[in-house]
Amino acid sequence: MALLSVRNLYTSFATDRGVVRAVNGVSFDLEAGEVLGLVGESGSGKSVTALSIMRLVPEPPGRVTADSIAFDGVDLLRLSEAQVREMRGARMAMIFQDPMRSLNPVLTIGRQLTEVLRRHEGLSAAAARKRSIELLEMVGIPMAERRLAAYPHQFSGGMRQRVMIAIALACNPRLLIADEATTALDVTIQAQIIDLVKRLTRERGTSVIWISHDLGVVAGLCDRVNVMYAGTVVESGPIRELFHRPSHGYTLGLMDSTPRVDEQAGHRLRPIEGLPPNLIDPIPLCPFLPRCRVSVPACRERPPERRTFSERHWASCLADLAS
Amino acid sequence: MTRLLEVENLQVRYGPVRAVDGVSFGVERGRTLGLVGESGCGKSTTGYAILQLVQPTAGRVLYDGTDLCRLDKPALRRMRRKLQIIFQDSHASLNPRMPIGDLIGEALDIHGLSRGAARARRIRELLDLVGLAGHLIERYPHELSGGQAQRVAICRALAVEPELIVCDEPVSALDVSIQAQIVNLLQDLQQRLGLAYIFISHDLSVVRHMSDQIAVMYLGKIIELAGKAEIYAAPAHPYTKSLMSAVPVPDPDIEAQRQRIILKGDLPDPAHPPSGCRFRTRCPIAIADCAATDPAEYALAAGHWAKCIRLAEGMPEWKSPPTTSTSF
Numbered sequence A: 001m002a003l004l005s006v007r008n009l010y011t012s013f014a015t016d017r018g019v020v021r022a023v024n025g026v027s028f029d030l031e032a033g034e035v036l037g038l039v040g041e042s043g044s045g046k047s048v049t050a051l052s053i054m055r056l057v058p059e060p061p062g063r064v065t066a067d068s069i070a071f072d073g074v075d076l077l078r079l080s081e082a083q084v085r086e087m088r089g090a091r092m093a094m095i096f097q098d099p100m101r102s103l104n105p106v107l108t109i110g111r112q113l114t115e116v117l118r119r120h121e122g123l124s125a126a127a128a129r130k131r132s133i134e135l136l137e138m139v140g141i142p143m144a145e146r147r148l149a150a151y152p153h154q155f156s157g158g159m160r161q162r163v164m165i166a167i168a169l170a171c172n173p174r175l176l177i178a179d180e181a182t183t184a185l186d187v188t189i190q191a192q193i194i195d196l197v198k199r200l201t202r203e204r205g206t207s208v209i210w211i212s213h214d215l216g217v218v219a220g221l222c223d224r225v226n227v228m229y230a231g232t233v234v235e236s237g238p239i240r241e242l243f244h245r246p247s248h249g250y251t252l253g254l255m256d257s258t259p260r261v262d263e264q265a266g267h268r269l270r271p272i273e274g275l276p277p278n279l280i281d282p283i284p285l286c287p288f289l290p291r292c293r294v295s296v297p298a299c300r301e302r303p304p305e306r307r308t309f310s311e312r313h314w315a316s317c318l319a320d321l322a323s
Numbered sequence B: 001m002t003r004l005l006e007v008e009n010l011q012v013r014y015g016p017v018r019a020v021d022g023v024s025f026g027v028e029r030g031r032t033l034g035l036v037g038e039s040g041c042g043k044s045t046t047g048y049a050i051l052q053l054v055q056p057t058a059g060r061v062l063y064d065g066t067d068l069c070r071l072d073k074p075a076l077r078r079m080r081r082k083l084q085i086i087f088q089d090s091h092a093s094l095n096p097r098m099p100i101g102d103l104i105g106e107a108l109d110i111h112g113l114s115r116g117a118a119r120a121r122r123i124r125e126l127l128d129l130v131g132l133a134g135h136l137i138e139r140y141p142h143e144l145s146g147g148q149a150q151r152v153a154i155c156r157a158l159a160v161e162p163e164l165i166v167c168d169e170p171v172s173a174l175d176v177s178i179q180a181q182i183v184n185l186l187q188d189l190q191q192r193l194g195l196a197y198i199f200i201s202h203d204l205s206v207v208r209h210m211s212d213q214i215a216v217m218y219l220g221k222i223i224e225l226a227g228k229a230e231i232y233a234a235p236a237h238p239y240t241k242s243l244m245s246a247v248p249v250p251d252p253d254i255e256a257q258r259q260r261i262i263l264k265g266d267l268p269d270p271a272h273p274p275s276g277c278r279f280r281t282r283c284p285i286a287i288a289d290c291a292a293t294d295p296a297e298y299a300l301a302a303g304h305w306a307k308c309i310r311l312a313e314g315m316p317e318w319k320s321p322p323t324t325s326t327s328f
Helices: A046-053 A080-088 A111-123 A125-138 A155-167 A186-204 A217-220 A240-243 A249-257 B041-048 B073-079 B100-110 B116-129 B136-137 B146-159 B174-192 B204-210 B228-233 B238-246 B252-257
Strands: A003-015 A018-030 A035-039 A064-067 A069-071 A092-095 A173-180 A207-212 A224-229 A231-240 A306-308 A314-316 B005-014 B017-029 B032-036 B057-061 B083-086 B165-166 B195-203 B213-218 B221-229 B299-300 B303-307
Touching: A003 A046, A003 A080, A018 A046, A018 A231, A035 A046, A035 A217, A046 A069, A046 A173, A046 A207, A046 B005, A080 A092, A080 A111, A080 A173, A092 A155, A111 A125, A111 A155, A111 B116, A125 A155, A155 A186, A173 A186, A186 A207, A186 A217, A186 B238, A207 A217, A217 A240, A217 B252, A224 A240, A224 A249, A231 A240, A231 A249, A240 B252, A249 B174, B017 B032, B017 B041, B017 B057, B017 B213, B017 B221, B032 B041, B032 B204, B041 B083, B041 B195, B073 B174, B083 B146, B100 B116, B100 B136, B100 B146, B116 B136, B116 B146, B174 B204, B195 B204, B204 B228, B213 B238, B221 B238, B228 B238
Parallel strands: A035 A207, A035 A224, A092 A173, A173 A207, B032 B195, B032 B213, B083 B165, B165 B195
Antiparallel strands: A003 A018, A003 A064, A003 A069, A224 A231, A231 A314, A306 A314, B005 B017, B005 B057, B213 B221, B221 B303, B299 B303
16 A cells, blocks of 8 residues: 555645646555655646645645545545644654754753653653764764754855754654755755755665756655646656657657767757646646647647546657657 | 967955965867856956956056056056956846946947947947847846846847956856856857857756857866866866766756766865865865875867866776765
8 A cells, every 4th residue: 555645636826917837636645665866847837736645735825625635544624724734753754955944043952852842752861862862873963962962054055954954754654745845955965965865765665756956866865756737747757768758748748858978979958848737727628738749639628638648657748749 | 270368376365365376278269168166266257357447466457469467557458448347246236226228338438339320220230230129128127027127238248348257156056047148149149140159057057058169167177178068078076077967957867877976975165275286185085195286188089177186196097985974
């Protein structure tokens, strides 16, 4: 059985200009120990999907509905706020692009780590301290014991992100959601963090949802990918199948837009023209149609249906990209 | 052929911090030099110092033979027509109270370029050049998407017919599809107008795509300079090697095969850089001598050098060091 199973998730936000449909019927499963990538551009619904699962969408103005969001057999949507809070931190955790937003600037790192451990694991002060040191060492922070007394501003960006990961891992969660967790970091530091996440899934069987706009990072880290556009998953597949046989016009567009450090000289990028749709007006046909360069006449007549290419690879696209 | 720009031993100090510490390179007419490195390496400060937006504390910036560091204000202002800059956050660089037409017109006015009917015509021509629709003239910056705002910033830079543009992370804040639009636009403009670029970015894939030559910076110094093909195929400096190995490639098969050189630790405090080679504290092949000697340029091929004393003895073979000793 999947660790996480999301069925028909819809999340919207009431704004002055109308209801913004940020997530429009997203369904997927995540297995134990699996790393699932969520890729797409700003406004595609990646982050809102994650926040909805974590029950972190403020309601109102937000509104989250789904047939179910089953985590380890429990429907998260049916839990009380108090029950969800017990679940967050202990069994599922999330890290964000900007760790300063999640760390309390006036508390030491040690205090923030031990707080989690004492609250969720019921450890004594001494035991929590010992475990905190272990956690900081595990994420590669040198002189961990001394750093417990330091405040967030005394750490570099990469070190702060590691502290966030240490806090997220404190209670050994079964699900870790990382939202653009390495986007603000330099590449050599990013490589360190990705290495850490890989070891985590290998050695502890943690399941990870990795949200990123960077196809390179996803290619190196994820087992499977959901490509999102305008609040829907437009293509989903195991990593190799998706990269070798992109089957949605948007996936193809993303790949053609991405420069590669190993590309041939004189290679020309092929951008996706135009802009993503606003998510207030209803979108009856394929949301990518106005920007798509592989559309077929049928795209203008009916909404796309799901085409399946293998057990786990499908795309909502009427164009046949294999031919 | 003499180069359009020659930067010689450029230095910028902020108190004890040598943000740029003796940087030298040249840029040819119509070509692109990429400046890469991680946060705090001094790449943006180098760009600003070339344009005299920050005051260099030493060195020369020869533009067509004229040292920009020695010009008085009016002369520098006239010279600025030739050298322009675009920034990462163009929304922040555009006055929010001015409509797009005025923002572009202002650039023309400052240098007294066109007036009256010619001015209006020129503004339309410029908008067209960067692929913006004419009706945007009356819009305000907040009504623009990130990509459109970047096009307006490019438009403003082009208005004065520059020969060189410093591009400081111009596509880093944009989504990948929009990033590709701007990258292609910059390449097209270079072809049509013969522009030279200094392209500054932390994204090695974009820099490689845009540049003819690439300079890699670390803690205020250029540690390697090479043609774009060489820097990827044959990086020589241990820092460049680790940087290249860390750049993700959007291909799962290649990623599965790759040997990453994962560096230990973080950038040292720039106010107290290590003695000798500044990279030695994170370098997998550092030896005792590296602390004593500030490495000189070691030539590897025409137009390719790196600063590492171990190159002279023939670079030893080395593999990725163990990343961290602890386990879960």
